Amino acid sequence: MLDKNFRNGDAKTDTFGSNVMLQPSPVQTIPDGPTKPEIAYQMVKDETFAQTQPRLNLATFVTTYMDEYGTKLMNEAINVNYIDETEYPRIAYMNGKCINIVANLWNTPETDTWKTGAVAIGSSEACMLGGIAAWIRWRERRKAAGKPYDKPNFIISTGYQIVWEKFAQLWQIEMRTVPLSLEKTTLDPEAVIKMCDENTICVVPIQGVTWTGLNDDVEALDAALDEFNAKTGYDIPIHVDAATGGFILPFLDPDKKWDFRLKWVLSISTSGHKFGLVYPGLGWVVWKDKKYLPDVMSFSVNYLGAEIRQVGLNFSRPAAQILGQYYQFIRLGFQGYKEVQFNSLAICQYLHDEIAKIDAFVPYSKDVPNPLFAWLMKPEYQKTAKWTLYDLQDKLAQKGWMVPAYTMPADIEDIVVMRVVCKQGFSRDMADQLLADINFALGELNALEYPTTTRIAMEKNVPLQTKSFNHTGR
DSSP states (O other): OOOTTSOOOOTTSOGGGSGGGGSOOOSSSOOSSOOOHHHHHHHHHHHTTTSOOGGGBOSOOSOOOOOHHHHHHHHHTTTOBTTOTTTOHHHHHHHHHHHHHHHHHTTOOOOSSSOSEEEESSHHHHHHHHHHHHHHHHHHHHHHTTOOOSOOEEEEETTOOTHHHHHHHHTTOEEEEEOOOSSOOSOOHHHHHHHOOTTEEEEEOBBSOTTTOOBOOHHHHHHHHHHHHHHHOOOOOEEEEOTTGGGTHHHHOTTOOOSTTSTTEEEEEEETTTTTOOOSSOEEEEESSGGGSOGGGEEEEOTTSSOEEEESSOSSOBSHHHHHHHHHHHHHHHHHHHHHHHHHHHHHHHHHHHHHTSTTEEESOSOOOSSEEEEEEOHHHHHHOSOOHHHHHHHHHHTTOBOOEEEOSTTSTTOEEEEEEOOTTOOHHHHHHHHHHHHHHHHHHHTOSSOOHHHHHHHTTOOOOOOOOOOSOO
16 A cells, blocks of 8 residues: 655655645645645646647637747746836837837828827737727717717628627627628628618728638728718728738738728727737737827826826736837847748748648638638538548647637538638748648548548538637737
8 A cells, every 4th residue: 555644745855756746736726735836837837738839729820939039038027017107117118119110010190209009918909999999989979969879880791800799799889790701702892881871980891801811902991981981971980900911911012002091091900919929918009190099098097106098908917018029020120020921921822722732622712811721621522521620620639730620600601611820930841741640631531431420410410519719819
């Protein structure tokens, strides 16, 4: 019989020889006493050990690689709260410099030294701030005109990210959605105009649709709105959800007009922790001019040692991501960002072209404007296959890859696709490894004698209980 009482658990005890390592990790209650730091570290580390390695996670948009100096800089600022501007004034100054750089990447016409924008914890908060500003501007115009302001709405495609559903629910604003289809894969300006009325607070085109990676045509939308606003006397603006494209288009397609060069684009949000190349969570929102940011969105406190004014849904927020963003701006510069984004897009295009050669698959779109793309099974192949893309997802997970399979949004929800996001840290060699693992998995799946559970469920139209993925990465 084992004698478990011979160890005192002193500093000489090896981590894996300690009594603590025989105990289950706490679930319901805090432990009675402390644990040596090296043992506590190992317990937490071990609990995540079986997960996919971040750089093999092709489901998330979130940055999974920064160089050692960027990582070191952020780690050294892990204890800094950005909102304490009195204690950390240089962080606030650095934040303003980041906003200036982002605004100028988007061709802001604002001439003030400090551009109008805000830092956010991811592009979800940034989207919320852009939407709230549009709602308040609309509401104030309606009040001034003596008109009712109880039925606001905004318009977006069904390829929206979930934050817009939250925005609609939390602020009780009707979300009018334009359906996507295999023929209309992005937001249709004509369909948008048909949905607009005097209660429309804004239209939200997307640069880098989560589901497909495609870009809505903001220039065409701007032209359509300009004609509609002139005819009706309305002032319906555009908020661009550029969570992905905001850090892709300025470097790889600088002549494309989607930003503040367009008349009705009054605000843009993006994700610094996506292709801004910073660890999560970081977002940015910029307005065309300070007059488009309502004063009521700026809150003031004086209990931190000085009068601090702040725009945001959250008060305390990490400063480390701001340092990480500014570091990347200095470290990479315009040319460095261009080179990184070019490589990510080139590798994505390579994967797109190679997967298109596989008999079972067809890309969702021929275009790859952002470093992500989706594909589906060919209809004729799917008729005889004994497996589904969910089975391929599981096969790849066994090799460590996280490649999501999911249904498309409303009106085309019967289409199941897979998608990869190619980020900094994902190399051509890794792409070849992924292709080899896909082909190996297909060999096993095509050799099946009987249909899989997901295949049977699909034939019976039974909803599939698939894994939940945060494929937005916001």
